[in-house]
Amino acid sequence: KKDVEYGQYNGLPRQDQAMQKWRENRFGQFIHWGLYAIPGGIWEGKTYPYASEFLRGSAKIATSTWDSLIYQFDIPKYNPKEWAAIAKNMGVKYVTITTKHHEGFCLWPSEYTDFDIENTPYKKDLLREFVDAYTAVGIDVNFYYSVLDWHHPDWRYDIKSDEDRAAFERLKQFTKNQLVELVTRYPEVKGLWFDGTWDNSWKKSGQFSYELEKLLKNKRPGLIVNSRMRADEHGSRHFDSNGILMGDYESGYERRLPNPTDKEVLTRDWECCMTIPENQWGYHKDWSISHVKSPLELIEMLVQCTSQNGNFLLNFGPMGNGDIRPEEREVAKEIGEWMKVNSEAIYGCGPADLEKQDWGYYTYNEKNGKVYMTVFNNPVLGKYKIRLPKSHTLKKASLITKQVESLEIKQISPTDYFIIPDKINNKKPFVIILEIVDRA
Numbered sequence: 354k355k356d357v358e359y360g361q362y363n364g365l366p367r368q369d370q371a372m373q374k375w376r377e378n379r380f381g382q383f384i385h386w387g388l389y390a391i392p393g394g395i396w397e398g399k400t401y402p403y404a405s406e407f408l409r410g411s412a413k414i415a416t417s418t419w420d421s422l423i424y425q426f427d428i429p430k431y432n433p434k435e436w437a438a439i440a441k442n443m444g445v446k447y448v449t450i451t452t453k454h455h456e457g458f459c460l461w462p463s464e465y466t467d468f469d470i471e472n473t474p475y476k477k478d479l480l481r482e483f484v485d486a487y488t489a490v491g492i493d494v495n496f497y498y499s500v501l502d503w504h505h506p507d508w509r510y511d512i513k514s515d516e517d518r519a520a521f522e523r524l525k526q527f528t529k530n531q532l533v534e535l536v537t538r539y540p541e542v543k544g545l546w547f548d549g550t551w552d553n554s555w556k557k558s559g560q561f562s563y564e565l566e567k568l569l570k571n572k573r574p575g576l577i578v579n580s581r582m583r584a585d586e587h588g589s590r591h592f593d594s595n596g597i598l599m600g601d602y603e604s605g606y607e608r609r610l611p612n613p614t615d616k617e618v619l620t621r622d623w624e625c626c627m628t629i630p631e632n633q634w635g636y637h638k639d640w641s642i643s644h645v646k647s648p649l650e651l652i653e654m655l656v657q658c659t660s661q662n663g664n665f666l667l668n669f670g671p672m673g674n675g676d677i678r679p680e681e682r683e684v685a686k687e688i689g690e691w692m693k694v695n696s697e698a699i700y701g702c703g704p705a706d707l708e709k710q711d712w713g714y715y716t717y718n719e720k721n722g723k724v725y726m727t728v729f730n731n732p733v734l735g736k737y738k739i740r741l742p743k744s745h746t747l748k749k750a751s752l753i754t755k756q757v758e759s760l761e762i763k764q765i766s767p768t769d770y771f772i773i774p775d776k777i778n779n780k781k782p783f784v785i786i787l788e789i790v791d792r793a
């Protein structure tokens with residue numbers, strides 16, 4: 354074991370009300386919005402296929418040129434109440450918005466920089482309007498904040514000289530000031546989603562990130578922080594040098610999910626953040642350059658995350674004028690239609706202690722004792738197999754849409770059962786509720 358003074362300090366998994374709500378929420382909306390939404394992946398007529406929020410680097414644009422995009426950020430179509438209505442209809446219970454991405458542009462009027470919304474044609478505090486609109490419809494608000502700041506003159510990728518050290522000390526003070534500002538100006542905020550913490554300069558700031566997490570949680574009791582914020586004093590990220598998770602949940606699943614039968618992730622809280630295209634967080638004008646995930650693909654990811662004790666954070670990249678693109682509106686509508694019928698299998702649910710079958714995923718709600726099976730794959734066999742421990746028996750199976758009717762069950766061994774699907778419309782993912790009882 355290594356000596357770790359600046360690693361994990363609060364017992365996990367957290368069982369306080371704020372964390373239980375975070376866990377029960379299960380489904381969230383990520384929003385990436387900044388100056389990068391204006392060019393939308395295209396610069397001087399050339400389309401750059403890499404993530405649009407990295408266009409500044411992809412197109413080798415001078416910082417001064419990039420930063421002058423601030424004068425075009427007038428967002429005539431920005432309508433946070435409509436954004437919140439779209440999110441509510443999709444069925445998300447929380448939202449995480451980029452208050453400042455790597456470019457350093459702040460969506461709120463910060464007293465610590467002029468590179469913020471106050472110096473755009475829009476001028477107003479769009480973050481306050483956003484927080485009010487989402488809070489009004491009962492969606493919890495979290496803030497994404499990038500420590501990496503390409504605009505700030507004191508950012509350093511590594512600390513190799515006294516000058517680096519002095520500069521990065523100023524950057525850390527700036528970071529602390531902005532974060533205290535955010536949790537103070539917007540006390541409704543439930544959590545902070547840190548990013549841009551992969552460089553050596555931050556890996557060498559373990560004590561600072563430890564003390565910053567403590568400071569912010571003192572300012573905002575109940576605040577939830579992702580593991581990506583942290584490094585310990587040995588430079589170990591997400592997990593300290595003894596393998597203990599830091600922050601309050603693991604946030605390493607970016608555009609990927611664990612193996613569906615991975616049992617290790619069940620031991621902790623975690624969240625997967627996901628793009629609709631293959632790799633675009635900010636708005637990109639041309640979505641034809643990569644695969645765009647269908648609502649069904651995204652619904653399956655949401656169900657898989659829930660089945661393995663994880664949250665699913667689906668990303669939207671609003672346009673430079675503040676509108677939501679038609680493709681994202683369509684995704685939100687179709688996922689919302691599915692959630693209206695089946696969200697009982699998601700909200701407040703987690704893993705069921707049952708052997709995964711090929712037809713899909715089990716989720717379990719410990720408050721009502723119900724097991725939900727969400728079917729994505731119809732077996733050629735034509736029947737859905739369930740395997741229970743010998744100590745239990747399958748008492749009833751019913752469609753979530755017709756819970757009074759029992760489906761036909763056939764026990765084929767001490768542990769195995771078939772559910773016969775003659776009353777099942779299996780053209781779309783559907784949910785069967787299982788009542789399983791202890792034989793004792």
Ligand SMILES: C[C@@H]1N[C@@H](C#Cc2ccccc2)[C@H](O)[C@@H]1O
Pocket residue numbers: 385404406548607626634
């Ligand atoms: C949540 C996601 N993390 C950010 C990133 C990244 C990245 C991607 C490749 C190499 C290094 C860093 C993306 O811009 C988005 O904000």
